[in-house]
Amino acid sequence: MKKAFTILSMVIFGGMLVYNCEPDPDSLGEQLFLDGAANGNEVAYDVIAYNIDNKDSIQSDASKILSSATLGAFSTSQFGMQKAAYYTQLRLPAYDPDFGASAQVDSVVLVIKPQYASDSITTTTDENYVYPDGSVAAKKVVNTYPATKYGKTKANGGNLTVKVHEVTEFLNGYNDIAYSNTVYQTGQELGSKTFNGSVNSIVITKDSDASSLFTSEVGFRIPLSASFFKTKIIDKKGQPELKDVSAFIRYFRGLKISVTESDGYLVQFSPSTAELVMYYKSIDTGATASTQKKYAFSIGTGNVHIGNYNYERKDSAVGAANLASNTATGDGTLFAQGMGGNSIGVKFPEATINTLKNLYQNNKAAIISAKIRIFTDKVESAKFPKPSLMTIVQRDLDVTDLANPKVTTAFTSDLLLLSGTPNFAYLKAYDLDKNPAYYDFTVTQSLKDIVESTKGYEYYKNRYFKIDIGSFLPSSTTGALAGYQYTTRPFSLDRAVFKGTVPNDPYEIKLRVTYGTK
Structure with a gap:
């Protein structure tokens, strides 16, 4: 079973976007639910979400x-x-x-x-x-x-x-x-x-x-x-x-x-x-x-x-937000825009990872599903058409040399390893015809990589996810994704305002984890 799953999960397909009216669990770990083998619990955990200022520049050739x-x-x-x-x-x-x-x-x-x-x-x-x-x-x-x-x-x-x-x-x-x-x-x-x-x-x-x-x-x-x-x-x-x-x-x-x-x-x-x-x-x-x-x-x-x-950007909301952006505690309002505009950064805080590690190590909890759920701002989002396509990539920041920090960007582990599984979608968009709409980004395997690792939070503290307007582009020859760097973002007209790290707000961006215990 494990061998078959590994072979299947190495295949990358282009059809990884789903638009739903109701959320549903992903297939990863769904066997834990079979015949009452496990009790499923969905819990919302804090994340740190912040604006990434791209200096209004993007490769556009x-x-x-x-x-x-x-x-x-x-x-x-x-x-x-x-x-x-x-x-x-x-x-x-x-x-x-x-x-x-x-x-x-x-x-x-x-x-x-x-x-x-x-x-x-x-x-x-x-x-x-x-x-x-x-x-x-x-x-x-x-x-x-x-x-x-x-x-x-x-x-x-x-x-x-x-x-x-x-x-x-x-x-x-x-x-x-x-x-x-x-x-x-x-x-x-x-x-x-x-x-x-x-x-x-x-x-x-x-x-x-x-x-x-x-x-x-x-x-x-x-x-x-x-x-x-x-x-x-x-x-x-x-x-x-x-x-x-x-x-x-x-x-x-x-x-x-x-x-x-x-x-x-x-x-x-x-x-x-x-x-x-x-x-x-x-x-x-x-x-x-x-x-x-x-x-x-x-x-x-x-x-x-x-x-x-x-x-x-003078006198604009996004200009002010970029000046005040805080990668340590997060930003209350998030902006995303194609064509070189803002991206959104999301990282898991130490408290969230330690809580999940404790559940895994002491309660034998298995992560069944993990989503980053982000809501559009109820007031500001009504002023623009809601985007239906967005991307997410994983970034690791190496600060060994503080004078020359290096960033490594790649597909998320979910896109690399799980896209061949049935019903997999890295993004699911909900209520695009309503206000607010919300989006679920699948980070199940990405989270499991951290929680189930023997390495502590210190090893992963500089890992974050980058969310952008646009969609991944397929290769014209193979049909698989051409690469994390090939997206429609250089010419996407869309822009949107989202709720960020806002404690006690029902629309705050959260990591929603479904886990099962025997």
């Missing part, structure tokens, strides 16, 4: 699986101001291009495709539309969808001013580390457009035969400077700058997309779906007249993508 780019701004009294921008490189679809003779740029458009509600559509049709290239009688059909927003959707009339600048500082390579608070130098503004909170698709057809003149997928189109691209690209035909990718990304170093506002909402789009299209006319070899052409730059695979997040 493409190598961290930055599958969503964030754009916008959102300000609250709890978390202060957050503004999100995005840097990207671009490449030529083929190098040493031939644009033809007498090439002239008509227009350049950057298209980003924010997430949107596909089931909410408004269609407008213009039967008398005149297509500008050749003044062709046409019909224009526009389908409009509301973008998915996080924040104050009606701030500034629901508008954000989106600007695009040329990046003048080299963004390095795809596998190089980049942090969210790094600001790269920019130069000329290439374009600007007001985003009204909606995205649309466009279809233009010729009246005479209904043939297509123009189509665009759902997105937000930002016109850029035609003269800039004429000088930067067309006029460099045959020059070294356009000969290969290495030369090009050092010549045209990239784009920055940002907003001017400091409050409003956040939207997200996939970097892999962004498009940059240059429309131009030129004379082909052997021809006498110029013809319309379309040149699409490559923005997706292989390019550097960096999320840039700027925060202003």
Whole structure:
């Protein structure tokens, strides 16, 4: 039985989140309940919970699986101001291009495709539309969808001013580390457009035969400077700058997309779906007249993508909480935020461990289940959508060298050893549609490692758990978790306020242990 359990428990699966209405025990040790073999007792024990200030910085480059780019701004009294921008490189679809003779740029458009509600559509049709290239009688059909927003959707009339600048500082390579608070130098503004909170698709057809003149997928189109691209690209035909990718990304170093506002909402789009299209006319070899052409730059695979997040915590609740944070006694209010914001630290106090060790050694008590239960703040949590996804990792602080303390981070013992057992979930979320909601983090094996060890509390006193907004990401090849460091936190919009160490408060964060005695 023990051997079979060991083999099974070494397998890691991705499906380790469960959303319940009622709590239930985990399967570890459930055999102690069978046939009345044990009496189960659930007891709440104290923990020390505190805010971890991440200095508003997180690795946010493409190598961290930055599958969503964030754009916008959102300000609250709890978390202060957050503004999100995005840097990207671009490449030529083929190098040493031939644009033809007498090439002239008509227009350049950057298209980003924010997430949107596909089931909410408004269609407008213009039967008398005149297509500008050749003044062709046409019909224009526009389908409009509301973008998915996080924040104050009606701030500034629901508008954000989106600007695009040329990046003048080299963004390095795809596998190089980049942090969210790094600001790269920019130069000329290439374009600007007001985003009204909606995205649309466009279809233009010729009246005479209904043939297509123009189509665009759902997105937000930002016109850029035609003269800039004429000088930067067309006029460099045959020059070294356009000969290969290495030369090009050092010549045209990239784009920055940002907003001017400091409050409003956040939207997200996939970097892999962004498009940059240059429309131009030129004379082909052997021809006498110029013809319309379309040149699409490559923005997706292989390019550097960096999320840039700027925060202003002055006069915010989280700013004050971080200044007063106490890792020895805990904090009464806890803040968690994605995209480089706060994490939550939880550690077991000596009194709690000694009590459980005494039960184990003297009463032969076996830990059946152990959860860290944390409640959202009843007042403050009502101001934000409650997160459904969170992560927990184990951290060990080595202070042997006080001048250079080292932190080792890993999956919890439960994730490493128990995720293959039936019904295992490292997180269970309850009452997300109510106020407050609460979350149970499974730490059964992690607690047993300490309580059942022959080593005293002194050995474990620098171990703690780190709780974050976001979810673990699976490997694209194996389906198992890619690693503790690969999560959605670099681009998670969620934030939440929780009850911390507040003695005698019914919603205080606690370690809830179910143990059985023969």
